Amino acid sequence: MSEPTITPDLMRISWGPQHPMSGQTRILLDVDGEKVHKIIADLGFTHRGIEKILENRSFLQGIVPIERMVMIDTANIGLGYVMAIEESLGIEVPERAHWIRSLVCELSRISSHLYAFGLQAESTGYFPAVFLWTTTDRTVLLDLMEELTGARFSYNFFLPGGVMKDLTEGFEDRVIEGVQYLRKRFEDYWTAMIENIVFEARCNDVAVLKPEDAIRLGATGPVLRGSGISIDVRKDEPYAAYGDLDFEVITESACDSMARTKVRYREIGQSLNMMEQVANEIPGGPIRTRFPLFTRSKPGEVYSRVETGRGEMGIHMFTAVGMNPYRVKINSPTLRNMYVFERLCELDEMLMADVPVVINSIDPWYLDSDR
């Protein structure tokens, strides 16, 4: 990509691969002293052609590469693809499998939000405790996942027609134990981070995204809900067991970076409630219907939506006669939110020190936007 032109009295610097937690991206900033005038997100460094890879894999094989899109939140991503397959091939899923799917998705969402939460602490400066605390507490979730699925990351647990394995003996009790432990820890996070006077100073009234702008620019996930708009695929178009689970869609009216952080914090609370409910009320029955290894699809087109940790992900799958999808188009939440991020400096005054705070309040996962 050629460098875009720059006005002569501005200085262009990169918020790029050299910085902590910038990941695999480069963001060009046009600054005048401290003030940011323009943000150019230079995405695409981690493009791996996942959409093309999916065309060359059978339906079942595709589950593995698509989970590489967001390593921190693999269950939600994988579920989107599996749901698209089920819809296009017309496969029924038993009730118990739906509940197990919801449980795994919520575990994955908490793990993703905890990571984002820790990075948000780190982005306000070398604020060491909270990031390491969240990383430590994620092991509780990862241990549960390992017991259930056999893997700590990239579970490949969902199959078209159900899930791979049933809950292990006494798994429900351990889920409740984990939930209780995490609830206790979350009180610490509130006092150490959200109520921290310096953290408040850094995040309050930074990068205000008004509701109308959020809709106009196509924000999604916690960014949209942080602007006070109650949109959540789990509520609007319930999939898995979300229709039966009690939860509310979290919104914050402040519209700033702190609001987006608080949305994540309170969503974790909702997820913990849901995990508890699943552990207490999960119905019995089979966990999957048979999915033949060699399946021939009919020509058609489906669109499945799931709410991942970063927002709504859509999978638009075209099928022809064959054993592979003909074309898969992934609508990823990070790309949509990065578009919002590029325009945030025009909507609200932003200083250079705000850039890491704002980008972590967006919670990007660059592999997700580059696919």
Add this chain to the structure above:
Amino acid sequence: MNVNILASIWNYATEFLAVNAKPLLQIYVLPGLIFILGFAIIAVWFERKFLARAMLRVGPYYCGKRSGVLQVFADFLKLFMKEIIVPKDMNFLFFAAMPVLVSTVPALALILIPFDANWVLWDIGSLGLPMFFAIAGIAPLIPIFAGWASNNKYGFIGAFRVAYMYISAEIPLVICGAAVAIMAGSFDLVEIVQAQRNMWFAVPQFIGFVIFFLGVIIESERTPFDIPVAEVELVLGWRTEYSGILFGFTMMAEYVMFQAWTLLFITLYLGGFNGPVLGFLGVTGSHIFWMLAKFAFMVVLIVLIRTVYPRLRLDQMLDLGWKYLTPLALLNLALVLGMKMLGVY
């Protein structure tokens, strides 16, 4: 013949040592070399271990029998061994001189600090406090030159952040210093300490005490105010281009600045070398022990602040400096003048 020369050299050496034992000890041990280097090593080690505890980790573990003390030496050795990379088209001498100066100039201010009524390396009487501010006032210029010399955008922005920050912090500090001098009736640091024999100035000048405490953190670029080297947005600010031992010197500078300003803070507000008599330790009412004990307490306090608070933004720091610290410092000065007029002090 030879024996005579050797004997005369020996005589001269013993005589020299006998006469100059105290200044030599001061230069090499207490405010001098060993104190500065030893403090840097112990502080780095303590900070690493303490932060690790707060983060639920162990910290340095393998070098030095689980305590990790030798890790600091290993890191210093590594910095010595590393190649020094100089940016293209750069005057090497100017580029390399800045890190050396930035860690030695604040060290000069240490020679003015009284560790005891008789333990001042450079006792210049009533010039002590103004001289400290003069030497410490030069120090911020050096990071500015270093940032400019780096020929790097991050370094450039970091250098200007240094300029903004120090100007807004040093004015309230000087006003507070003036208030202390007025209350003690002298600019002599030893007399300022002796004036606090009955009550530390932290009590009558509580506002000045708080301002100076924040000023110490700002001047030593410690965490709520480590804005010029903010790694999340500026890589390492004015230190970005420095590598190898030059980078080591810039790290060292942080601790030397911290040392100089903390010791001045103790001298001005926490009663310096005054303290209760501890008979069983052989510690009298005015003893070096009290200076070092208060210094250790301050180190723990400031590392604790680092574990708890993230970093402020530059504009917030400038707001703090100009809108709060400077007016409050003037208020403090007015209160001190009032107390002086009423004859309370």
